[in-house]
Amino acid sequence: MADFPNEIRINPAALNKMIIGGIAVGLIAIGLYTSFFKVDPREHAIVLRFGKYTGQPITEQGLHFKLPFGIDRHQIVEVTTMQKEEFGFSTQSAGQRTRYASRNRNQSETSLIVTGDLNIADVEWSTQYVVNNAYNYLFKVRNADETFRAMNEAVMREIIGDRTINEVLTSGRSEIQQEVKDKLQSLANQYELGIKLEEVILQDVNPPESVKASWNDVNQAQQERSQKINTAQAEFNKVIPKAKGDAARVIEEAKGYAVERVNNAQGDADLFKQVYSAYKLAPEVTRKRIYLETIGKVFTTGPETTGPKKIILDEEAKGLLPLLNLNTGGK
Known part of the structure; x- marks a missing residue:
């Protein structure tokens, strides 16, 4: 077999050094990559060491150090961003003209709520909130988002169940929103969800589609009735005070005339008495x-x-x- 004088020969010792050096560089790179993380101004970070919480959440923005190679793990939570849960509807695209997607079966079932007078209201609402405690939000409850949604449905059904269908559809909406917000915040604090409620909005409240036409007819009749009552009341307020004023004026004139006649009669009587006194003398x-x-x-x-x-x-x-x-x- 012929020898090849130009054949490259690799020293095994040098090869081992190259492999070890490459591994070392890789480990250093991985270590550096896994040793730092960034926190934005709107975020808080939680650091876990071997799966255990290490202490206070990191609230300062910028780069932060942690132990590499998975010894420390971090989780980022947005704490100033307004978040929203929607019930009975879903936003397809937000903007100048917000578009809403068609409801699915689960959304329809969520929005149908029995009122206190045993009617059914189709209620669509949204809840806006921010996370104010990153640790509680991540670890106090197994799934904070699902728990919060379940709380929303339970509280809304409880509050609407204490009211009539007319209150829900008309005058009671603002009170319902405030009551639901207060009740939800109380439950969130009780379960330590780490959530702060900002607003509860009744997006749309209607009777179910199957009876919507009949309800609109009744509602229109009630509005016409109220309009006629208001018109009659306005006419009453215009006519009755004038009639009372005319009556008072006539009464005062009659009283004045009576006083005048009495005074004249009294004067005539006094004059007659004076004449009679003079007559008796001569x-x-x-x-x-x-x-x-x-x-x-x-x-x-x-x-x-x-x-x-x-x-x-x-x-x-x-x-x-x-x-x-x-x-x-x-x-």
Whole structure:
């Protein structure tokens, strides 16, 4: 067999050194890669050493060290990002015009809730929250998200079950939202979910599709009834106060007239008493004075004289014109 003078010969010792060096470099690279992790401003990190929690969560942003090769493991939790759970519907795309996907069977079953008066309401709602305790959120409950969804359904059914269908569909929505939020926060604190509720929104509340048309007819009739009642009340408020004002004015005028008549009568009575007192002192003189005053009033003439014509006849006169016309003003 011929020898090949140009054949490359590898020293086994050098090869071993190269392999060991490559492994060492690889281990160093892996060690460096698994020794650092990054925490963003909106995140908190939890570090586990051999699966056991090491202490306080890491809240400072930037690069952080941990033991390599899987000795330490970290989990990142977003704590300032608003998260949302939807019930009875799902958002297909959010934006300027939010689009909602068609409901599946599970969503329809979730949204149908029995009210306190044994009607059924189709309730779609969403719950917005943030994680305020990363450790509790990850480790206090086996699955915090599923537990929180179950709490939502239970609380919403409890609150709506205490109200009538009219309250749920009309005036009671804001109260329901607040009650559900308060109850959910209390349960989240009790189970240490590490969640802070921000808002509960009743997205849409309707009667079920099978009775929606009939319900709308009833609702429209009730609205028309309320409108007519309000119109009648407005007319009542406009007419009745005016009538009461007119009645009060007439009553006051009548009272004033009565007072005037009484005062006039009282004055006449006082005058008569004075005349009678004078008459008792000098009957003949008083009688003549009254007679002359009366005759003077009767025979008063002049341009301003008003009343019936006054004619005096002289019974002893024998001429053709036995009268004195007192209405000519002296002419």
